[in-house]
Amino acid sequence: MSESQLAAADTTPDGRPLGGTLMEMKNITLRFGGVVAIKDISFDIREGEIRAIIGPNGAGKSSMLNVINGFYHPQEGEIWYRGARRKAMKPYQIAKLGIARTFQNIALFKGMSTLDNIMTGRFTHMNASLFSQILWHGKAAREENENREKVERIIDFLEIQSIRKTPVGRLPYGLQKRVELGRALVAEPSLLLLDEPMAGMNVEEKEDMSRFILDVNEEFGTTIALIEHDMGVVMDISDRVVVLDYGRKIGDGTPDEVRGNQAVIDAYLGVPHDD
Amino acid sequence: MSPEFLYTIEVIINGLMTGVMYALVALGFVLIFKSSGIFNYAQGVMALFAAMTLVGFQTGQIPFSHLINAVLGTSVHHFGWHIPSFVAILMTLLVMIAFAWLVERYVLSHLVNQEPIILFMATIGLAYFMEGFGDLMWGADIKKLDVGIPSGGSLWIEDLTIKWAAEGTTFYGWYIDKLDITAAIVAIILVITLTLFSQYTATGRALRAVADDHQAALSVGISLRAIWVIVWSIAGAVALVAGIMWGAKSGVQFSLSLIALKALPVLMLGGFTSIPGAIVGGLIIGVGEKLFEYSIGPMIGGATENWFAYVLALVFLVFRPQGLFGDRIIERV
Ligand SMILES: Nc1ncnc2c1ncn2[C@@H]1O[C@H](COP(=O)(O)OP(=O)(O)O)[C@@H](O)[C@H]1O
Ligand SMILES: [Mg+2]
Numbered sequence: 001m002s003e004s005q006l007a008a009a010d011t012t013p014d015g016r017p018l019g020g021t022l023m024e025m026k027n028i029t030l031r032f033g034g035v036v037a038i039k040d041i042s043f044d045i046r047e048g049e050i051r052a053i054i055g056p057n058g059a060g061k062s063s064m065l066n067v068i069n070g071f072y073h074p075q076e077g078e079i080w081y082r083g084a085r086r087k088a089m090k091p092y093q094i095a096k097l098g099i100a101r102t103f104q105n106i107a108l109f110k111g112m113s114t115l116d117n118i119m120t121g122r123f124t125h126m127n128a129s130l131f132s133q134i135l136w137h138g139k140a141a142r143e144e145n146e147n148r149e150k151v152e153r154i155i156d157f158l159e160i161q162s163i164r165k166t167p168v169g170r171l172p173y174g175l176q177k178r179v180e181l182g183r184a185l186v187a188e189p190s191l192l193l194l195d196e197p198m199a200g201m202n203v204e205e206k207e208d209m210s211r212f213i214l215d216v217n218e219e220f221g222t223t224i225a226l227i228e229h230d231m232g233v234v235m236d237i238s239d240r241v242v243v244l245d246y247g248r249k250i251g252d253g254t255p256d257e258v259r260g261n262q263a264v265i266d267a268y269l270g271v272p273h274d275d
Numbered sequence: 276m277s278p279e280f281l282y283t284i285e286v287i288i289n290g291l292m293t294g295v296m297y298a299l300v301a302l303g304f305v306l307i308f309k310s311s312g313i314f315n316y317a318q319g320v321m322a323l324f325a326a327m328t329l330v331g332f333q334t335g336q337i338p339f340s341h342l343i344n345a346v347l348g349t350s351v352h353h354f355g356w357h358i359p360s361f362v363a364i365l366m367t368l369l370v371m372i373a374f375a376w377l378v379e380r381y382v383l384s385h386l387v388n389q390e391p392i393i394l395f396m397a398t399i400g401l402a403y404f405m406e407g408f409g410d411l412m413w414g415a416d417i418k419k420l421d422v423g424i425p426s427g428g429s430l431w432i433e434d435l436t437i438k439w440a441a442e443g444t445t446f447y448g449w450y451i452d453k454l455d456i457t458a459a460i461v462a463i464i465l466v467i468t469l470t471l472f473s474q475y476t477a478t479g480r481a482l483r484a485v486a487d488d489h490q491a492a493l494s495v496g497i498s499l500r501a502i503w504v505i506v507w508s509i510a511g512a513v514a515l516v517a518g519i520m521w522g523a524k525s526g527v528q529f530s531l532s533l534i535a536l537k538a539l540p541v542l543m544l545g546g547f548t549s550i551p552g553a554i555v556g557g558l559i560i561g562v563g564e565k566l567f568e569y570s571i572g573p574m575i576g577g578a579t580e581n582w583f584a585y586v587l588a589l590v591f592l593v594f595r596p597q598g599l600f601g602d603r604i605i606e607r608v
Contacts, residue, residue: 069494095496107491109484119477120484124496126477130505133476140476147477183495 018239019047021083022191022223023068028077030063037063038074039247045191050217051225052234052255055244056267061227062104064244065193068225069101070094082190096124100189102180104196104227110169114179117168118154121183122147154186158212174205178212185216192216194226198233206230210237235259243267276439278446285436285449286569287562292455294561295462296520300534301541301553302466303513308547309486310506311383313394317402319535321371321511324409326518326527328370330420331413332363338412360422364515371511379504406532415529420522426454458520465516466554469509482506486548540588546598555599560584 023045030038038060045051053061066072068079070091079086081097089097100121109117125147128140136144155161158178163171168179177197184192197213198206214237216222228234234241235255243251243264251257251264258264300318307315331338335354344350358366382397433448440446473479484492485502493499521531537560545556564583572579 071490071493090498091493092496092498095494101494103491103494107488107494109487109491111487112480112483116480116483120480120492120495120497123477123481128477130478133478134472136475143477144475187495 018049019223021045022047022081024080025064025067026078026080028064028067028074028079030060030067030072030074036247038067038244040076041244041247041249042077043242043249043252045223045225046240048217048221048223049239050213050237051223052238052241053225053227053244054229054231054234054241054258055250058246059244060247061244062195065101065195065225065227068094068191069099069193095187098187098190099193100184100187100191101193102177102184102195102197104199106173106176106180108168108176108180108183111167113165114160114168114171114182115151115155115164117179118151118182118186119147121186122150124187150188151186154182157185157215158182174201177201177205177209181209181212185220185222188220190223192222192224194224196227196229198228198230206233213237276441278440278444281436281440281446281449283566283569285451286565288449288451289455290562290565291558292451292459292561293565294558295459296517296534296557297537297541297561298554298557299462299465299513299517299520300538301545301557302469302550303510303517304535304538304542305545305547305550305553306506306513307510309550310482311394311485311503312391313383313398314391314547315510316395316398316535317405318510318514318538319532320402320405320409321374321514322518322521322534323527323529323532324374324405324518325367325371325511325515326420326522326531327409327413327418329363329367329422329515329519330418330522330527332358332366333360333422336413341414342411364422364519367515368512371515372508375507375511376504378507379500383503384500402532406529418522418527420519420527422519422523424454424457424519424523426452426523429453429456454520454524458524461516461520465513466550470550478505537584540584542598543588544591544599546600549598549600552598552600560587563587 021044024042025044026042028038028041029036041060041064053064055061063072067074070089070093073088086097109120112120126143128138128143132138132140155164158181160175160178160182163175163179168176171179181194181197184194194213198209201209210233213224213226217224226238238255240253241251241255241258242249243258243261245267250267251261253261300322303318303321304315307313307318330336335356335358337343337351337354340352344352378401382401383394386394386397428450429452432451435448437446437448473482481492481497481502482505484495484497485499489499492502517534518527518531521534525531541553541556541560543556544559545552545554564580564587567583568577568579
């Protein structure tokens, strides 16, 4: 605890003070049969920062996000969240703790409209009983209206008013990514996990998405952990970067520190990739 | 209008009403299949069980009386009271919800991530278990179900339509059973309610979300297990409605569970994942089999209603394997 208090005095590269530790992964090891996807990795996520996770394909980045949101359960290690050790939990329980996410391969509800997709993001904030929902009365009706307002605000923020009623399966890829971000954002998460939010986008779409991520971080103060391949983007928007390679951590620090780290250069930056 | 024409219309109307009943049973299948990928073989038995339980409650039957008598040497059978239909229906609904919870807790939760065929077999086991359990609880005798739904031909419709025939022809008016009319109205209300529920409530959206993508649903905080209990409860309620209508029509007995067999061609036609498909499929089969029996039946010895639906569905399968509204199945390579 005292360590994180001390560290809280640190600042981000652009001079903003870094908050206390929100999440701490301690000596995480995750195996799939013989494959070791994550090997004894420790790192922390500080309140209010944008934390990037980078590394070549198969490095274990997605697996790490899946550990954080409970899809995968590590065989070894501890996960600390808000100063307490988190016991093994189901993903839906972890969502209730305020951790929202997007997926590397978009996981939207394809048959539902943009509006309905984003509405599902409010699920953890809905407490009305099933009975009250069936009667569409009292608490349920009030909650529907309140949540609807929050959803509309996110829709405005992401500039997707024109596709509110469109089934998301029909939207182009870039917009689907944006809707998925909206669904995660509307939960008002304390920690937002983004798995390759800009993969497969053109330059313009990437710029839009970068701007949204920065705005979310600045306006809502949301802590973000994101995986990204585009080094330019990572260097631009992240406060601190952790670098993985073959399931191990090979670097951790500010973008500048990471850029200068020889192991990182060898393992990742030196390797040409065609994304 | 010629009597010929009027009779044809009558056949179509009766077909539509039978179709509504088929659609109702098919709906129960679709709800469960969409949300959990399980083909619930027990849907028909659930309707039978619900109807038996309803009659048992209504007539004040003592559950497991055969068992009690065999063990204790007593000869109890009824409490000697009668419970009003409405209360008995609510009580049966609670039983179906409890059943849904038990199925999730003791069967489905142990089979998460199993192959669909394993889940299918589990529901076959469930069907036989429920059938036996129902017999043990309420007895295997044929029961009369009467919840006060009017039955018999509607005189009003008969009187009205008799005047439509052309002067000098013989026409006795349309025979439309009041029970069928009631069943159609109830089914329509049920479908509208379910649609509104799934469109405009948080839980309804969660149901659709789970049907669409399990991982994404989990990531927004939806518990799959809670949703499965709800889905099975709704399927139980649908089974109850089907059991009441079918039971009132032809008595509560084992053959009631075979209405599930009528749902199969409906599902082949409408697709396993589409609620509109189940409804339209049910109507097409209802009308199709009645019209076929009316027009072609007499030439080939009748009783075509037993097999017509399957032939229609098979012919259809050849041309559109994913059903009317089902998602096109594209093999990933
Ligand atoms: N569900 C899984 N089952 C088996 N192996 C997996 C699973 N998920 C990830 N892996 C393996 O873990 C390693 C890391 O994968 P991943 O975390 O997806 O990498 P990244 O996101 O960095 O590209 C890979 O070798 C991958 O094959
Ligand atoms: Mg990945």
